[in-house]
Amino acid sequence: MRTPDADSAPILVVGTGRSGTTLLRVMLNAHPRIYLTHEASFYAYRHLGGRRGSASDWLEAYMRTYSFAWLGLDPDAVRAEVPDSLPRERMVDAYRGIMRAGARRWGRVRYGDKSPFHSGLVKPILHDFPDARIIHIVRDPRATVASLVKMPWAPGSLILNNWYCLFQLKALAAFRDRIHEVRLEDLLADPRAEMGRILEFVGEEWDEAVLDHTRRAPSGDVPPFPWLLTATRERGVSRSDWRTELSPEWIRLIERRHRRLMADRGYEPFELEREPSWWEMRRAMLRDLPEAARFMRRFLPVTRRLMGEHPPEPAEAQRQWLSLNEEAWTNYPGLEVPQPPSVGSRAPEASTV
Numbered sequence: 001m002r003t004p005d006a007d008s009a010p011i012l013v014v015g016t017g018r019s020g021t022t023l024l025r026v027m028l029n030a031h032p033r034i035y036l037t038h039e040a041s042f043y044a045y046r047h048l049g050g051r052r053g054s055a056s057d058w059l060e061a062y063m064r065t066y067s068f069a070w071l072g073l074d075p076d077a078v079r080a081e082v083p084d085s086l087p088r089e090r091m092v093d094a095y096r097g098i099m100r101a102g103a104r105r106w107g108r109v110r111y112g113d114k115s116p117f118h119s120g121l122v123k124p125i126l127h128d129f130p131d132a133r134i135i136h137i138v139r140d141p142r143a144t145v146a147s148l149v150k151m152p153w154a155p156g157s158l159i160l161n162n163w164y165c166l167f168q169l170k171a172l173a174a175f176r177d178r179i180h181e182v183r184l185e186d187l188l189a190d191p192r193a194e195m196g197r198i199l200e201f202v203g204e205e206w207d208e209a210v211l212d213h214t215r216r217a218p219s220g221d222v223p224p225f226p227w228l229l230t231a232t233r234e235r236g237v238s239r240s241d242w243r244t245e246l247s248p249e250w251i252r253l254i255e256r257r258h259r260r261l262m263a264d265r266g267y268e269p270f271e272l273e274r275e276p277s278w279w280e281m282r283r284a285m286l287r288d289l290p291e292a293a294r295f296m297r298r299f300l301p302v303t304r305r306l307m308g309e310h311p312p313e314p315a316e317a318q319r320q321w322l323s324l325n326e327e328a329w330t331n332y333p334g335l336e337v338p339q340p341p342s343v344g345s346r347a348p349e350a351s352t353v
Helices: 021-029 055-062 075-080 088-105 116-128 141-148 158-173 184-189 191-202 226-232 248-257 259-265 278-307 314-321 326-331
Strands: 011-014 034-038 110-114 133-138 179-183 336-339 349-352
Touching (some): 011 034, 021 034, 021 110, 021 133, 021 191, 021 226, 034 088, 055 088, 088 110, 088 116, 116 133, 116 158, 133 184, 133 191, 141 158, 158 248, 158 278, 184 191, 248 259, 248 278
Parallel strands (some): 011 110, 011 133, 034 110, 133 179
16 A cells, blocks of 8 residues: 655545544544644634735734644644745645644654534645545434534524535535545444545555554543543444434424435435424424524624634633534533633643533
């Protein structure tokens, strides 16, 4: 097997939030040659530092974001990986330097990143990294939607989560011949076979360590939020069941919106005891509309602040992001919310919700 050049072929994991991206990242990070950063989300921050600023200006602004804070990297270690005075058109070198610094920290050769949001940005990624190894992990959209509504950073609206899942899948459809796709359900059912195919795709030899991620992956590099930490445990995903969490109306609504994509990926319609009527499904959507409108009123200005030229300080940025769906915090009673560590530090602080 010919191993690709690390600098030209980063390993990038994408997929809708709550689809198993963190689990796949941790399993890949158990490989002795691979390290992927956690949700560096470079392409979401493209406008940092102003449109006319240099790539060096962008990097300095990026290292003040909460996304960078959770990477636990020393800014000087990142700067050492990046040429001085990078022009704007060399932003790719800044992205590469961050990933490379992460890999060096753990003594790994191959580097990359896991950012679910990058699912909709594969076109610019492949422009910058034509030989990138992009892995798309897919989960049953009914399970994904049911999980998303319980996240403080995601809509409490089933309409919006259903649309988001569909948008992400459609955005990747044009690139299926250039990426490797794996179903979360298959990864859980037969991790040896699925990880073998993934390692072959990225150009790395098989290593048994990827089947023992709870012991072999770097520890302490997953932000200590409960919805992420499940990936560091043996089973790797939450035990919630969309069959009981979603109403019959919403099971059918999700299935109808994803009909072709589900059939293409082998997800079968659920057999209900009673079929909901057309009017019952419309009423379910009407009941959801106020929550969808409320979320959008919060989401748009928060996103502009967080991804704009001058984002807030890491702790404030995280507070705003985790306040998009405040009702979701009822799923985590008494949780001490970990705050972004100070840049260069790995030890998180905590505050009460």
